[in-house]
Amino acid sequence: MIKITIIGSGNVAQHLIDAFAKSNTVEIIQVFSRTQKNISVNLSSSKITNDWNALTQADLYIIAVSDDAISSVSSLLPFENRLVVHTSGSAALTSLDDKNRKGVFYPLQTFTKGKAIDFKNIPFCLETQSENDYELLEKVAQSISDSIYKIDSHQRKALHVAAVFVNNFTNYLYQLGSEICQENNVSFDILKPLIHETAEKLLTLSPKDAQTGPAKRNDISTIEAHESFLSNENQSTIYKILTQSIQNHGKKL
Template sequence: MVSIVIIGSGNVAQHLITAFLQSDEIELIQVFSRQKESVSHLISLDKIVSDYDEIKEAAIYIIAVSDNAIGEVSSKLPFENRLVVHTSGSMPIEILDSKNRRGVFYPLQTFTKNKAINFKEIPICLESELADDFMRIEKLAKSISNSVQSISSEQRKALHVAAVFVCNFVNHLYKIGNDICVENQLSFEILKPLIVETAQKIIQLSPENAQTGPAKRNDTETINSHLNFISDENQKEIYKLLTKSIIDHGKKL
């Protein structure tokens, strides 16, 4: 059984706590949280600490905090030569204090508070400085996920950028679509079957082959009609930029 301590109490930390508690191969011995009540609904209070000096010995320590806090948190850990990993998609392995053995345990998914997720389907990207440590975090990852991969810090940064495009930016486009519907007394619900079909298509097709719409057809009459309809200048600029990118087949603008 692999013993672990989770340091953090945000969305990622809470989902990891839930996943590890469901695994028979993992012993979650402690959670470090400055605000104990933020995770007390997931794990008993006697396993939650807010003092670094009270952190118990474990095989792996998982730092699941905001990117700008990883370095500071890792430097405050009151021990040396233990395996410490972070969960960030964008920060390099070197952000962790070198007094401990360093690694990365990055679950590639968007996490929302109180929304359950099946961790078995989530890719977990791993990196470590030592081969033995990689085997340890690989065992940990495989206890909760069916998709585990070795990925370098540079590859992980590229993956995180790609994830921002396909997740965060796409969600913002949903927000714009919702705003346009509301402004014109339409329900956003009407668009949901289209959203689902669009997402499902790329399971079988490449994004390039799945692309449809006026920009793909270079239908300038429809494009100009849309631009004349859009009154919000920000929306208009986004429409122009994405239209040009599609027409240019995703080439640099």
């Protein structure tokens, strides 16, 4: 068994603990949690510590804390030359303290508290400073996921920015759509099958080939009708900017 220790007790840490609990090749030997709170039904409370000096020898330490805490947490570890990774999409590999061997173990997914996730399909983006450490990190990821990618820090940064577009910004467009429905007394539920199908289309079409709508076909009369329909300034601004961007797309490139 590969012995791992999780540092942190937030959303990502808890989902990882639940996933590793089902693994036959990886064992969580300890979890560091400042608050000693109830972390997971899959974890014996005797494994939880809030004392840095109580951390025992593991093959891998996974720091699953907020981005701005990675640096300080990694410097607090009371040992050297062990493999220590963080789980962040945006933090640099170099944000980890130099005293240990560094790596990144980034599950590219949105985690909701209390909502179970099937890790098998979650892409893990892996990076290690030393090539020698890659194999172990890969084995750990493979024990919970079928989707493993070797991704360097620059690529990971690109993925993280792209994820903001397809996750955060997309969800914000859902929110604006939901507002428009509410303001006009129609149920947002009517749009949910469309939202689902828009995402599913990507399994068979590239987003470029899947693009439809008044902006794409330059349907000026529909665009004008929509713009005059939208009285909310924020909705109207976003509508205009995205419509123009779709209309001009490819022209400037």
